[in-house]
Amino acid sequence: MTSRPSRPRMKDVAAEAGVSVMTVSRVVNGEAGVAPLTAARVAAAVRKLGYQRDDVARQLRRTDRLSQTIGLMVDNVADPFMAAVASATEDIAHRRGNMVLIGSSRADPHREREVIAAFTARRVDGLILTPVAGDQRFLRSAQTRGTKIVCVDRAAPGLDVDTVVVDNFGAVRQAVSHLIAHGHRRIGYLGDKRQIWTFGERHRGYLAALDAAGIDADPALVRHGLRSGADAARAVTAILSAPEPPTAVLAGNEVLAFGVRAVLPAGVAFIAFDDFALAAQLTPPVTVIAQDPVALATSAAHLLFARIHGDTSPPRRVVMPTELIPRGSGEIPGPGTPTRTPRR
Amino acid sequence: MTSRPSRPRMKDVAAEAGVSVMTVSRVVNGEAGVAPLTAARVAAAVRKLGYQRDDVARQLRRTDRLSQTIGLMVDNVADPFMAAVASATEDIAHRRGNMVLIGSSRADPHREREVIAAFTARRVDGLILTPVAGDQRFLRSAQTRGTKIVCVDRAAPGLDVDTVVVDNFGAVRQAVSHLIAHGHRRIGYLGDKRQIWTFGERHRGYLAALDAAGIDADPALVRHGLRSGADAARAVTAILSAPEPPTAVLAGNEVLAFGVRAVLPAGVAFIAFDDFALAAQLTPPVTVIAQDPVALATSAAHLLFARIHGDTSPPRRVVMPTELIPRGSGEIPGPGTPTRTPRR
């Protein structure tokens, strides 16, 4: 076995340049107070040896304790919404010279804790989270010890932190009211786990719209805990084969919408939460509740970096807009629509 | 200003439990040779103070030097293919108790170097890369110093590392031959930058299929460097308004396919590289070259961890399968098709 050649250290550079490690440190970090000629010798030694500063050792000693690393916990990076959040977060972090550690909770509160513990053990400066568990109080200790936290997309009840979300409740209430206005009274709801804040809100919005129209909510038309397109396809098939099937369906997010579309019969109205690439090109085009994941994540990342750099103002809740985009699928008339004139 | 309360250290736990830090270290790391009663006292102190081991300091001193962190550099996490790669990588890393640092090159060789430098400065144990630049020799120094490297999706010419890819050349040659067999002789090609290995291969496959059929390649039908759906939409519109427009188009990846679909007239045949969620539900359904990003990334991650844990066998190149899935759009007949019998 060959022994693994280790990377050069400051002391190697110092020896090569004939100076002390302190001088090397000053040159490597671009500090003033080094004679130009000395600096040039050090720089030459750095190049010759291929020296690169060890940020792990650096972080251990520095006064500001900053790792220039943040932790991003999403539900699942493969989800297009979460991918957009991750991409935007990484972009802001990169611009600020930071790196992003990424972890997925996959809607598992246990995994969520593991991931967050692994982040804090690595001394991240801050966390951007899409929380799963209803109760996030376990984060308080990290918070009081200086780790900055921002929630994005999903709020964390019981935790007093900056939060960037949309009005999920209002957006779904509006969408369901839209379906009701088009004559629907039996409307299906397909969502992920209710404990997830967004889906709790979306389900409440659904119920509120029904209630406002004097429609009794039928639990047979509601499915929670759907995690994949396949889950959603099975659920909508089941709901549609009920004795009194729905005439309209709401899919709680993009991934679920994909599954619903694969099996939804023509004639059933459909609205999806989240806009997606081909929504306008399907037959019929899909009416959606659009939100902007890039704007959400960008706002969250800016908030986080402000906190890391000393902003101690009270926690803020930023609510970003949503837009109901009617494209056709959400405007398919239901049995109660005015276009079908009742005969007497 | 209030001073930031710092997290407890081993010495705090040691003081609380009335033992030395070494004993705390043993308990925290679950090592044998601590009296049960002592261990219990330490454990109680850990709980009371909410102690969490500092992995940064730990890594600095440990003999194996492992950070239990790997770096993943993708082109752009928002791209569904890359998101799937990231998700699968994170999943394998999580199972092995590792974390993932994520960075995006966004097809910029300069940014690529920055990201990789930031990874190695943080002493990652290994790198999983989708390289951009044609020349990756700058990675050799990191490699000789012990950082394990695996390329996924894209190979890195000039670098002798494990690589997990598909046969891009063969897959596109087959797809373009498929279009030719359906009577097309003027076929458009839309791809990202040619320097990116995959797109170089895909373009070569395109040319090879034309050549095998005795068709002269027309540069007016080819566009490189497309980075978004909007880019692709503009490019295909331009190509179609040429004097002799193509009767078929190949989109080099999923993101470009979205843009093409938005503007492609019915009647123009279409094949996309990468399968995507709604491909089968468009009108006409989209014929695709399917590959499995999860399988690619899983294989790459396993290779990387084997290397990190001492596998020193020669670098391997794993070639995963692709599948041409005919769904309709790629079978639209062209002017030279046998179904249009030539009259004499």
Next chain:
DNA sequence: TTGAAAGCGCTAACAA
């Protein structure tokens, strides 16, 4: 302008 000494929080090696 430069360097020596100390120490960040932990673990390796050894001693008791």
Next chain:
DNA sequence: TTGTTAGCGCTTTCAA
């Protein structure tokens, strides 16, 4: 079984 000493690679502090 427990503790002591040294040191990972760097930065801080202070002295020259």
